[in-house]
Amino acid sequence: DLMAELSAHFQPKILQGKHVLLTAGPTAEPIDPVRVLSNRSSGKTGYALARAAWEAGATVTMVSGPTALPTPYGVTRITVDTARQMHEAVMARTRDADLFIAVAAVADWHIANPSEHKLKKGKDGTPVLEFVPNPDILAEVAALEQGPWCVGFAAETQALRDHAEAKRRRKQVPVLIGNDAQSTMDADAASYTIFDDAGHTALPVLPKQEAARRLIAEIVRRWQSGDSASATSHPSSAA
Amino acid sequence: DLMAELSAHFQPKILQGKHVLLTAGPTAEPIDPVRVLSNRSSGKTGYALARAAWEAGATVTMVSGPTALPTPYGVTRITVDTARQMHEAVMARTRDADLFIAVAAVADWHIANPSEHKLKKGKDGTPVLEFVPNPDILAEVAALEQGPWCVGFAAETQALRDHAEAKRRRKQVPVLIGNDAQSTMDADAASYTIFDDAGHTALPVLPKQEAARRLIAEIVRRWQSGDSASATSHPSSAA
Numbered sequence: 001d002l003m004a005e006l007s008a009h010f011q012p013k014i015l016q017g018k019h020v021l022l023t024a025g026p027t028a029e030p031i032d033p034v035r036v037l038s039n040r041s042s043g044k045t046g047y048a049l050a051r052a053a054w055e056a057g058a059t060v061t062m063v064s065g066p067t068a069l070p071t072p073y074g075v076t077r078i079t080v081d082t083a084r085q086m087h088e089a090v091m092a093r094t095r096d097a098d099l100f101i102a103v104a105a106v107a108d109w110h111i112a113n114p115s116e117h118k119l120k121k122g123k124d125g126t127p128v129l130e131f132v133p134n135p136d137i138l139a140e141v142a143a144l145e146q147g148p149w150c151v152g153f154a155a156e157t158q159a160l161r162d163h164a165e166a167k168r169r170r171k172q173v174p175v176l177i178g179n180d181a182q183s184t185m186d187a188d189a190a191s192y193t194i195f196d197d198a199g200h201t202a203l204p205v206l207p208k209q210e211a212a213r214r215l216i217a218e219i220v221r222r223w224q225s226g227d228s229a230s231a232t233s234h235p236s237s238a239a
Numbered sequence: 240d241l242m243a244e245l246s247a248h249f250q251p252k253i254l255q256g257k258h259v260l261l262t263a264g265p266t267a268e269p270i271d272p273v274r275v276l277s278n279r280s281s282g283k284t285g286y287a288l289a290r291a292a293w294e295a296g297a298t299v300t301m302v303s304g305p306t307a308l309p310t311p312y313g314v315t316r317i318t319v320d321t322a323r324q325m326h327e328a329v330m331a332r333t334r335d336a337d338l339f340i341a342v343a344a345v346a347d348w349h350i351a352n353p354s355e356h357k358l359k360k361g362k363d364g365t366p367v368l369e370f371v372p373n374p375d376i377l378a379e380v381a382a383l384e385q386g387p388w389c390v391g392f393a394a395e396t397q398a399l400r401d402h403a404e405a406k407r408r409r410k411q412v413p414v415l416i417g418n419d420a421q422s423t424m425d426a427d428a429a430s431y432t433i434f435d436d437a438g439h440t441a442l443p444v445l446p447k448q449e450a451a452r453r454l455i456a457e458i459v460r461r462w463q464s465g466d467s468a469s470a471t472s473h474p475s476s477a478a
Contacts, residue, residue, distance in 0.1 A: 033396045033420060034278045034280075034344065034420050035279075035346075037276060038277050039273045039274045040267070040275060041273075042307075067307075068281075068306075105273065107274075108360045118395060118420060120402075121347045126348065126370045126372075129368060131366060133365075157356050157357045158356045
């Protein structure tokens with residue numbers, strides 16, 4: 001793709017030699033062969049970040065839930081449906097990853113008793129769904145001893161600042177990016193707030209691809225400075 | 240759109256002067272501002288039928304649930320989210336419609352108690368969802384005294400023949416088109432079976448746009464012959 005190569009040419013190669021693993025999109029948890037429990041994530045933020053990471057020189061593997069988006073040029077995409085499939089696909093690839101960015105809107109629960117056949121309104125009555133918690137992919141990757149440096153995302157609808165910082169501490173990730181779910185989901189522009197040990201930084205409203213490039217730069221800067229005090233490999237050491 | 244005009248040029252104008260109202264896509268029933276109860280419908284079948292009806296000379300209004308598809312050239316699209324919104328949008332437009340084709344995969348239920356804010360895994364515990372039946376759009380339109388001629392769709396995962404014919408009788412529509420949900424949803428090809436008073440007719444597997452043109456022809460043929468014995472306006476009378 002000439003346009004992709006051309007636009008990448010003008011991006012600083014701050015992730016050269018690095019392997020970025022990320023998740024994107026929603027998950028779809030089956031209720032029966034047709035019905036699903038899902039969410040309004042379009043995948044645009046994750047796909048834009050995957051593209052920005054590739055433009056910055058990284059090898060990018062994206063584990064994506066169901067979306068209608070084309071795979072960004074240069075990115076390896078693994079398509080999954082459920083949170084458990086996403087968990088499995090991610091855990092199998094953490095060893096090779098230097099940086100893990102958890103963008104997907106992963107369902108917190110799946111249905112314990114999905115029906116093998118389409119539920120019938122009359123015959124089967126009102127469905128009773130038993131919810132079972134899904135694995136917490138980000139917390140699990142962040143807890144790995146030799147794991148990648150981790151960045152989380154939080155889509156919130158209220159008290160973004162409190163919820164996002166609480167999520168960052170609970171999942172024990174150095175950086176968490178918060179956004180207002182109602183204005184960002186399926187939108188083409190977004191404004192993000194970056195939460196880290198030093199506090200939080202609000203980015204301006206930007207088109208999603210611009211915002212994604214800016215986020216990659218902000219993530220790499222924190223990764224580099226955080227690493228001067230840690231054992232993880234330095235992002236610029238392989239360049 | 241030159242290509243759309245060109246390909247329409249070669250289609251017989253069997254719906255000239257007619258107004259076709261149709262539904263397409265899934266519905267999304269909110270659980271909270273982010274999570275939804277939905278289904279795997281991509282909207283491809285409904286959008287292909289809308290396009291085929293426009294190519295056949297009709298004025299086409301499509302009430303669509305959330306999809307990632309572009310609106311077919313020439314078609315008026317009304318975008319809705321929930322089954323109740325789709326119901327309202329359809330009922331407001333039946334007076335002008337000559338033919339109603341219910342293609343959307345409408346949720347049978349919505350959630351009685353959607354949360355105003357995003358449910359929190361820890362704080363809010365496991366969600367308990369109370370299901371409430373949604374209005375039956377097709378049955379309601381079919382029961383109108385001066386209503387349009389009605390065609391239904393049935394996506395089934397087992398015993399297609401029995402379920403589709405039962406649905407046709409229950410909803411009291413002259414024609415119901417059945418398809419195997421697991422092989423058709425989100426696919427680009429489809430094989431349909433047409434159920435009517437005379438029995439059923441299986442169409443061959445065709446690309447969805449080809450299949451849609453064929454279905455429009457089959458629908459119009461049944462509408463015309465059915466109307467020789469009824470009071471509804473004849474589809475070719477306005478041509």
